Amino acid sequence: MRNIINLVRNENMKLSHSISTWIMIGILVVITIAAGLLIRFTGNQAPKSDWKADIRIQDQSAKQSLAQPGISKMEKEGISKQLQTNEYRLKNDIQPVQDRSLWGFVEGAIGLISLIALFSIVMGGKIVANEFSEGTIKLLLIRPSKRWKILLSKYIAVIGYTLLMLLVLLVVSILVGGTLFSFKGAGTPFLTNSSGIITEVNMIAHIVQLYGLQCINLVMMVTLAFMISTVFRNSAMAIGIGVFLLTVGSTITMLLLRFNWSKYILFANTNLNQYIDGQPLVKGMTMKFSIIVLIVYFIIFNVISYIGFTKRDIVA
Structure with a gap:
């Protein structure tokens, strides 16, 4: 165990001495600010309206939608939940999250996780391949540490760097949101509606949950890029394939949804928010099913990485 810790520390030192590591974090901070x-x-600086009046208008529109013929059962359930939640807001004087507010900005900044995914793929795609291209892999393998431990330390370092960027995004978005839009209303709860039961959730807990669900997609993409980097020992290929799948993976999955087997595609299962919203991509999919599929992919990616790194000879 101590050997693993030392190897991880060594990989973290390499990352900390790489200028690209700090450039990526700097870009993330600058874009957030x-x-x-x-x-x-910028944008429309319209005066604030009465949020209660806005909700009543939304309710009227929702009730009209319910009265329309041909509306699906799933749409009815969604609209009914919206009406229940709005009624609870009016009764308990709980204002919805506004775009130009602390939590509105923090929720919007979650979109920058796609940028973190890009940076993580770059890091995962080069951390092993660069050792081969630069010839430093021999210096690692002459050590008494076993190959699988070296591989594991690199993987842990990449995941750790990814989590660090997530933490940076969360902290910076809260500071920027509070500074620009005021920390007033920071204690406003987030409302969840599960089977008609409305629960007040601490907003920090809600944001952390959103980040946690996004972590699943990040880990899978990093693991995929790491596998390609390990097997082909080519950082350009690993980064290229990883970025390509990150960009078009979801689109391709949407085009294949008419086939029942599409539920086994990786990108059909990485977004677990679909079960919280109550609208899975493929009928019959459940959160348990998606978790099992993700675990299978995760094991396959790591087994291939292990075989590619430990079983192949190092060419002089």
Whole structure:
């Protein structure tokens, strides 16, 4: 165990001494601040309206939608939940999250996780392949540490770097959102509606849940890029394939949804928010099913990485 810790520390030292590591974090921070400034000082600066009046207008529109013929059962359930939640808000004086507010900005900044995914793929795609291209792999393998431990330390380092970027995004978005839009209303709860039962959830807990669900997609994409980097020992190929799948993977999955077997595709299962919203991509899919599929993919990716790194000879 101590050997693994030392190897991970060594990989983290390599990352910390790489200028690209800090450039990626710097870009993330700058874009987050720039997004906050754009939202705060540009766009339509219309005066705030009465949120209760807005909700009553929404309710009227929702009731009209319910009365329309041909509406599906799933749509009815969604609209009914919306009406129940709005009624609870009016009764308990709980204002919805506004776009130009602390939590509105923090929720919007979650979209930047796609940028973190890109950076993580780059890091996962090169951390092993660069050892071969630069010839430093021999220096690692002459150590008494077993190959699988070296591989594991690199994987842990990449996942750790990914989690660090997520933490940076969360902290910076809260600071920027609070500075630009005020920390007033920070204690406002998030409302969940499960089978007609409305629960008040701490907003921090809600945001952490959203980040946690996004972590699943990040880990799978990093693991995929890491596998390609390990097997083909080519960082350009690993990064290229990883970025390609990150960009078009979901689109391709949507095009294949008419086939029942599409539920076994990786990208049909990475977004677990679909079960919280109550609308799975493929009828019959459940959160338990998606978790099992993700675990299977995760094991396959790591087994291939293990075989590719430990069983192949190092060419002089």
